Amino acid sequence: MNTINSDTRLPRSPKTPNSVEAPYSLHKQSLGQILRNDLGFLPVLLTLIVIAVFFQITTQGLFLTPRNLTQLVLQITTIGTLGLGVILVLLLGEIDLSVASVATLCSVVMGILSERMGYPAWLAILAAIAAGAFIGLLNGFFIAYLHVPSFIVTLAASISYGGLLIYLLQGQATLIINNDFIIGIANNYQSGLFIGTGLPLLVLAVYIGGVVYITRRRQQMGLRATHSLHLAATIGVPSLIVIGSLLLFHAYLGVPQALFILAGLILLTWLLLTRTAYGRHVYAVGGNAEAARRAGINVVVIRITIFTLCSTLAAIAGILAASRASAVASQINPTLLLQAIAAAVIGGVSLFGGRGSVWSILLGALIIGSLENGLDLNNQPVEVKQMIEGAVLVLAVTSDALIRRAQMRSGR
Template sequence: MRERVQRLRTGDLGPLPVILGLVVISVIFQIANGRFLSPQNLSNLSLQIASTGVIALGIVFVLVIGEIDLSAGSVSGITSAAMVVLTINHGWPPVLAIVVAVVFGAAIGLFHGMIFTKLGVPSFVLTLGGLLAWQGGQLLVLGNHGTINIPYDGTIASLANTTLQSWIGYVIAAVYASAAVGRTCLTARWRRERGLAVRPFTGDLVRDGAVTAVILAATVVFSRWHGIPLSLLIFVGLVVAVDVLLRGTTFGRKLFAVGGNAEAARRAGIQVGTVKVIAFTIASSLAAFGGVLAASRLFAVNQASGGSDILLNAIAAAVIGGTSLFGGRGSAYSALLGMLVIGAVSNGMDLLNQTSAVKYVITGAVLVAAVVIDSLARRGRAASGR
């Protein structure tokens, strides 16, 4: 508790502002329209945020190293277009087409990363050019078709339009709780064996208990409609996997080191260029898979796929969730929390029959507030010497 209080005093608020903001947003919209927290609307909300949320998850990797990727939306569009053309026009198996789309996205990210590290082109300019180029490539891939529909009963469509039975949610809650307790005990044992102080379990138990309660509550809510959406489960599964990658692996520590101070990381023996190339590759891979989920939900790919406000929402979600624009700070859960905020605002405004203009204004205001909080936290850490 003392450690957390000290972090708050230095301006490191963590996910607290986002969680409080999400609660306030939910209360306001529920008062304005009683259907906001209904099982049907929450299920629709989960379907709406999954595809863009996966793209935001990839944006986190690039922001952590202090860079930006403006091509994520276009990458999701061209890769999903390639997937549908291969499946519908050329008869490829859907699973193989999905794999090819993700590999195509990885190749694009690798291309961006190599140009960025080898030629020193600023990521803003590089990916802005990529945004235009891959958007043009998408039009070429689609050709004269314009829109290509996906079969309603096919493998691709099932990704975003399948619901699972509620018992799966209870199993996930039980597995998470068991794994959390086991992790806490193993960590304590590891520290004792090495003569290190063992922290009290209270904070970890409270956090893990809260997450378990959220899983159980979500399961109960979704079970009252059609069941647990598969696309939401995929999104949350990717969030957990990325969280393990960022916090529990050597590569994750290198990623944060490069974002915090690239020169210091280089002097410590870290291959800074390689880390940045991998970050761009992962970001584009997740953008491609986000495009697959978007195509699955809409049962089609067209010339507008990956466009509109998808890129802006993905970047805004990562920043609103707590990933720093200055590099060195961020988490996988920031994409989830930020996407929930943006999705809740958009969904609530739709229930209130508000125009897109109002939604853009409110989303922009939330984004600016998140950046202000990040800037203040950065100053607080600098003043405290952290």
Template sequence: MTVLGMPYKLDRLRQGDLGAWPVVGGLIAIAVVFGSLNEHFLSPENLTNLVLQMAATGTIALGIIMVLLLGEIDLSAGSVSGLCAVVMTILSVRHGWNPVLAIVVAVLVGSAVGLLHGVMHTRLYMPSFVVTLAGLIGWQGLLIYLLGQGGTINLPFDGFIAGLSDTWLPPWLAWLLVAVLVGAYAAAGVITRRLRVAAGLPVKPSHWIALRIGGLAVLLAGAVVVLSADRGVPLLLVIFGALVIGLDLVLRHTAFGRWMYAVGGNAEAARRAGINVTRIRVLAFVLSSTLAAFGGILAASRLAAVNQSSGGSDILLMAIAAAVIGGTSLFGGRGRTYAALLGILVIQSITNGMLLLNVDSSVRFMVTAAVLALAVAIDSLARRGSAR
């Protein structure tokens, strides 16, 4: 048995693999700067609003990560999110469908759009940039056509869909959820370590695993305490967190996840190893559009309406920026779903802090661009260090 200790971590740092530390450092700096400039920034009320703001775009960013892992891009995610939200709203409001059934159909529409994009990319050999750029324009046009002359459809404030963004966990359920998550994480760490020891594989020291479990417990408990000081833990955060954790488990502990990383790292080597590269690429686009549909539904729930700007504005750019800032490589083969959570936290924190300070939106865009450029620079340096 080999124990992976501090020397192993230092070797990874020397190779340029900084992990999530730059993003965590950035979040701490943002909290310190905006917290000192405006005392309301770190208040429970503002942090709760921050969580609500990031759920929809963060979910879309999760889908972007799926295609970025393959070194591809999806420029249609914003339009697809708006289109699926409109489909759901039309079925629910105008045709009186059951809201759950309307959501299911909207998600299936998103999956079908992703399948079309994937087939066009893999069978017609069209670059993903062109395919999804056409989708960005075309699906936005279909959205406007479906809305008709009215341009806006409101959702019932007391309905199921709008209620998704206005539902708060009772304190006992929030703490139970924390206990379950920490317990599951600890059990998974112990079981994984024992299996690796039995197989003669290198493992991390026990104190490192205990430190990570304790850190997760403190982080989750702190979040519950802060959010409970306002309205409580929002259901939107639970949904977003479940998607992040679920997709991370799929990518790290299933054959499909390993194939995704293999294709993104070296498609030709993956093909020679017997992996169906075409199928993996198609599924990545399906996942991207499906998650975009989920994001659009969450956005419609929070606004209790859909209109011609649904999925538009800077949603796509913020989703891509969140994925990259969180640590997903633009060159494929490296990234975690937690990148969406960290990245969208950075972007929404910057946006929220500047709004509190009444900073002009032009400055906000420039600051976000600088953070994005810095993230890409770190990614490029990491690749160079890894190659050496």
């Protein structure tokens, strides 16, 4: 058996060819490993491109027009915000089936306070968000403290909240919102040079600077360098998306204000999960709750706060939906829950917990929104849209299960 004297390793510099980085050399990775480890978002991106090209052809060039793409973005803001909360719950390996009901209920709370009781818009919005947070706290209590399965708790909650919103509306099917501030949340556009163009470019520049800084720090510390393909995609793809989106938006009315809200929520959630100890604890609990508990992590608190955040985001999603429709209704959208879960899973978040990024909700929501938008442009009935979206969700879950099984076999 070959042995290596540990003393012979001490004089070696991390930058020399014989350094400890050698076992992780990129040249020893297969193409499949590189794609799986570094470019895992590419299949989702390619799927989105295929969908866009298909509908561009079948709609005679209507799909990629600035006006339609702006409407598509407005359409996915509710799905994206709702799916962002779903991602948080999925990272724990749990599920929340009440998000669509919570979104509708909280929008009804806002509508009643604003239209029937005459409260200021800002107070009605805060009350709706607070109602969502309380609902999530209640769900988390049953799940974390009483150890009732999240599937049962949130399913029962969904049924109960559906009845509660009908009771609050007192038999009224639709409540029209006339408050200009609430209507403007999802219907205003930013076309100015500073906010409409400068702010997105500034955020992009900060993002690129952060990626370059982290890459150089890893190299200085002797850690494995990011593969060049991954680095190029990490910088290039967001740059193309941001610049291309700005050109399209400004060719119509400007950048939708709702998109700024969604991007801001994703950014804050990403910072919470990746730059704080709390975020590391969330991933740890999702990976192995018992190991996290033995490591000193308060699993109960993590679960309660995540369900609270999920329902809070659901409340914001309901506010965006009510703003865009200028009304709240007693009828819960039957496909909203499916779309939110599908957007999260299609984006790459694991149903088994502990793996996924909040940024994936953008690609997932764009795929779901593009399917629905393109089918609408082709005058397809509701049943066709539901069958296709259901099939896409099954494919995404199957892919997640197969990838996880392959990783377990390889010892990852």
